[in-house]
Amino acid sequence: MRLEYTEPQKRFRAEIRDWLAANTPRETLPSFDTEAGFEQHRAWERKLFSGRWSAVTWPTEVGGRGCDLIEWLIFEEEYWRAGAPLRVNQNGVFLLAPTLMEYGTEEQKKRFLPRMASGEDIWAQGWSEPGAGSDLAAIRCKAALDGDHYVISGQKTWSTRAVWADWLFGLFRTDPDSQRHHGLTFILLPLNLPGITIRPIRQLNGLTGFAEIFFDEVKVPAVNRLGAEGQGWNVAMATAGFERGLMLRSPARFQQTARNLVQLCRENPAAAEADPVLRDQVVKGWMDAEAYALATYRTAGRLNRGAHIGAEASTNKIFWSELDLLMHETAMHLLGPRAELMPDAPDVAAGHWLDGFLFAQAGPIYAGTNEIQRNIIAERMLGLPRS
Amino acid sequence: MDFTFEDQQTAFRDAIRRFLMTEAAPEHLREIWETKSGRSTELRSKLADQGLTALSVPEEFGGIGLSDLDWVLVQQELGYYAIPDSLSDTAYLAVYLLTNMPADVALKREWLPRIASGKARVAVGHPVNPLVADAELADLLLLWHQDEVHALTPAQARLTFNPSIDMSRRLYRIEWTPSDKTRICPANAGRGLWEGVLDRAALAAASQLLGLAHRMLDLGIDHSAQRKQFGKPIGSFQAVKHHLADVAVKIEFAEPVVHRAAYSLARGHALAPVHVSHAKLAAGEAAWLSARKSIQVHGAMGYTWEADLQMFMKRAWALDASWGNRAFHKARVARFVLGNGAALGPDATFN
């Protein structure tokens, strides 16, 4: 065990810190769930790419820096510390890319990765359907192979960023007679194809952060398949593993929130004194954010030594989503009557917490609900009998 | 940056685990409970054979000279098997105290080799604990008085036994009179030593609590796989699964906190006391939750003397308040986090 950074790691930190200091926009960008905000975030992705910072863990040949997980954590720490914009292409860079590198053909990698890294293609995920939420294997949206094309008909929903995104990746039923997780195929498709209708859905904050997608005999070239026909479930599970595992929510995000919460508590001494439980929760928020960081460094160490992340990944998802709720609930109570104020009210600082509070409500739901994660932990990590 | 243990550290841990699995089986612990002293000289000498009494005694005094980081994994096993022995007080705390005393303290040369060879028991009295564990059987008492360190034999003090809910804990109130004869270290040198003892003791308790949390989870898992209701193992019911999954999450995120605290102590990190308090809080939380959830999935069986679960629950409840209760450790963390000038945030964890 060695819990000090090496000299190269320190230099790496200094390099990204300098770059961010010089390049991070001074004003917070408008939400990427608005049309203008989306394009500004795309421009930021391009800027990151110009500094070769958009996908640091990727190999250098495809625009990355070949960083290991420790360097990735350092990158994320600096990124959140600098208050840099949220990553509009998170779905692509962090979730699809690792799967593409594992299952994609050379041709596919060349075609998709560089445009993803530069923000030319922003990706959305298409798993959920009206009848397939937690029970993802109930997918019905069908893709029928017809010569060198699939013909897709059906519906996806809750697709984050899909209102303005360029591409979609997801699971489709290619074998009409199949059941459950058999007969599914992982397909990549541009969202501007004829026959696609995108209907934005307003979220809790009033913005259209996700969308329903309707497919009416949409023709997609068969070369857009990722992995083998009928093997989509296994390919998708790789993505789910990355998502729950490390890349979806780096500890830095929560450590930044914890720090801001401490600040909020210091600025509102009367509130913290009147309700001492809040003070306690502020400290608890800091401790849990720290614990999440330590656990992630430990996982990174194990992965660097060749281990795999198994069902333990499900513990992450529960831990960070509950931590995020705890911190934002605490902030709301500290803010008291200011807590209800929207981000466009004059009291900008309060609105920022409200935004985070609303989004924290979704944490235990997306990326597999926390109940589903508990099932996974119980059955695959603890070995309890299946229901 | 590498947050993993060395192979030899985990191999040593595994060897201790195999040893305790047979030597500290629950039936055996119950037998020891029933004895008058509550201690087994046989078990203690076997622990010494495993090298545990010599672990952090410096080599010049006949020990192995290992660090806090080596101890932490062993402590987790001592907790998992709830060994009825205050081994850690002698072999970790007293050794720390004696080893770090000014060089002219003769007691060092007298006691460290005896501790290493498993021939001496030492009890440690710190003001954070109202009672002293294992004082009666001890060959030597090391006691706090106004930051000084005093050494005496049990015969020089009046001991009153205070039974604990955990029958493995043997707690005593000690009445004694400090004098120039008993003082072995003055307050100016003693202050730092006592702080070091407190941090190590709290870390030891945290690691044991983590091991206990793990054990109670394992007992819950075993029981829910075997017990059948409605024609199925109760472990197939989702409510039962989720109880146990919640415990697994708590343990998963308490363990690295405990390990980091050990590293910080071993390296003399300026924030080691904060890291230790965080570790004690996190491990305590995991242990309390594990006790509550495990008894729940055991049903009425969990409320009996017969079920082994009781041994681990009781140890956990008792240990959690020793060497600084929750309020004590929360206050230490809060002073840092809410105090001015604390480096917090994403880049502060290891800097």
Ligand SMILES: Cc1cc2nc3c(=O)[nH]c(=O)nc-3n(C[C@H](O)[C@H](O)[C@H](O)COP(=O)(O)OP(=O)(O)OC[C@H]3O[C@@H](n4cnc5c(N)ncnc54)[C@H](O)[C@@H]3O)c2cc1C
């Ligand atoms: C902000 C946000 C962004 C999202 N982005 C995307 C996206 O980009 N792409 C995409 O495909 N999807 C996305 N989703 C959808 C998300 O994956 C689903 O919401 C999630 O899988 C749950 O499905 P559901 O909403 O249909 O809820 P349901 O499955 O109907 O669940 C409702 C409740 O029942 C519980 N429940 C269901 N089954 C069980 C069970 N077996 N055991 C115990 N409890 C159970 C759930 O835990 C939950 O509490 C997003 C969701 C949100 C909130």
